[in-house]
Amino acid sequence: MSSSQRSSNLALHVAMFPFLAGGHQIPFLQLSNKLAQRGHRVSFLLTNKTKLKFEPYNLYPNLITFIPLTVPHTDGLPLGTETMADVSRSMAPLFLKVIDKMSDQVDAVLRDLKPNIVFYDFFHWIPSLARPLGAIPIFYTILDPVAFAYLFLPVRELQLPKGENLDETLLLQPPPGFPDSSIYLHLHEARESLEFYKEFISGMTTVEFLRKCVKECDAWCFRTCREIDGAFSDCLETHYEKQIVLAGPVIDFPPASSTLEERWTNWLDGFKTGSVVYCAFGSECVLEKDKFQELLLGFEMTGLPFLVALKPPFGAETVEEALPEGFQERVEGRGVVYGGWVQQQLILRHPSVGCFISHCGSSSLWEALVNECQLVLLPQGTELFVSARRISTYLKAGVEIERREEDGWFNRESVFKAIKMVMDEDSKVGTEIRANKTKWKDFLSQESLDSSYIDNLVLKLQDLVD
Structure with a gap:
């Protein structure tokens, strides 16, 4: 029996731990539905508040299990804070520190679950919890490859004379090696994007924080297809020297039973x-x-x-x-x-x-x-x-x-x-x-497109585990 044949018969147990914000959790749940549709088990870590909200969108409750986590209260955040929707954008660093304090809780859950694979975003400490259990850590970012490549290629800093800091003029244009010159930033956008290069949390800038997420993973996954973002994902794979897997558009069409209010x-x-x-x-x-x-x-x-x-x-x-x-x-x-x-x-x-x-x-x-x-x-x-x-x-x-x-x-x-x-x-x-x-x-909208990407993703995941 070939390796691919062995892999195709391997049932996966995937743990999902997205950043606690709707814009991150929804893509993770959509991917979870696609994996469960193919018979794979998913343990989805989230909070009590979002558990109730997302239950109607769990299309395979026999295979997708919601694991509720407790978000500890911290001074400076509103009482009852569980997701980014409960706080202002300026409170994001403090909220991230609160989630970092949940690492022991997440560790205990993963030890109990013993998954094959852990999908994460924004938590660079997840791989250190996953690997001792024999689980493969996958960085699944909701950022588009084009945005990651434009803003976070290490070559940007290499442009700078020694001792100089990045300024907005360099962000107006794409970095060297970026695949498309038609993509650029306006002045106000470049100024706002400079925030990525300022201290964000625990002495790290956002850029350093995200690069650490990339560095610690075994593979990097994006929600997109080669027909749209192939050149940008290839650019990232070259510069970061990480295996990149594309999940496809992950189109989660509403079930036929869904009705608008x-x-x-x-x-x-x-x-x-x-x-x-x-x-x-x-x-x-x-x-x-x-x-x-x-x-x-x-x-x-x-x-x-x-x-x-x-x-x-x-x-x-x-x-x-x-x-x-x-x-x-x-x-x-x-x-x-x-x-x-x-x-x-x-x-x-x-x-x-x-x-x-x-x-x-x-x-x-x-x-x-x-x-x-x-x-x-x-x-x-x-x-x-x-x-x-x-x-x-x-x-x-x-x-x-x-x-x-x-x-x-x-x-x-x-x-x-x-x-x-x-x-x-x-x-x-x-x-x-x-x-x-x-x-x-x-x-x-072709179902065959979505299916082919998900099937290929599953095979890649099975090969990583096998």
Whole structure:
């Protein structure tokens, strides 16, 4: 019997420990469903709060077991903090220190589970717990290869004269060896990205922290396919000298039994096909009030129906109290602003939705790429700037909202302009973007594509264990 034949018969037990944030946990759960679909057992480490939230999305409860962890309280964090959604972005370093204190708890769980493989992200100490148990540590990052390659290639620092620090001018352009010169940063984006090179936690910068995650793993896995990110994953494999495995797009189509909440179905059914603008920025993004209002006023200018699902902006308890004066009355019947969680995948699949304004989170972009809606991009921070460029300049499958170069400010007119560009049938640029978006939707929606990547990933994992 050949090695590949032996491997194909090996049932895996995989432990999953993503960073405690929705944007990290959801891709891990989607991959877990794919592995369980093929008969492999998954132990998923999470917190009590997210256990309840994610149970409906565990499609194989006989094979995927949620293992709840207790997040200890620490002064400086809100009482009951369990995920990044409970804290501000500035509290991330303190929250990470709290999770580091959970290493003994995680160690005890892994010793009890005895998995073959441990998938992790953002916890460079996981490999030291996994290896003594004979488990293979896999770094599964939600960052796109293009963002990791642009921002974190070691060659960036080699450009610097001895004793000099990196400044924003070097980040404006890609590093030497980067595969595509069309991807770049604006001045305000480069300035914000400099935060990666400042102390983040335990005396390490974010760059050093992530590089340590790479260094400690046995293999590195990305949620993408070679057809989109092959050149960038090859670049990373060369520079970091680590085996990289691509999991494919990991398209987690909602089960046939899933139904959109009746209130959203009834509202969306009232509009013609492809006419509704939908906007959502994930579970953690919070806008400044002036930007929140400017965005809404841009939607109002389009004259199109719109559904906005955003958290209340800074300084507001509810979205209602933050609305522009007279806004609710002016858009009554065609505009809804909601401050809670919505079933995004099902909303994007509704035939009335024609445009999606995204903050460029990884999961949101993949969900958008496999649906009919057009993409308007308003990246909200650091690595998401590069992810936006990947869609707008590399794939040419979406359009970015224009922003002021020095500080990133956008206005209602730029929101209006971007939406009209992708929605207007007479727009030459929009025609090209729509054609490219349709091409990638048709390609990525092939079940055979998703299956072939997952099957190949399983074989690679089995070879690592065998």
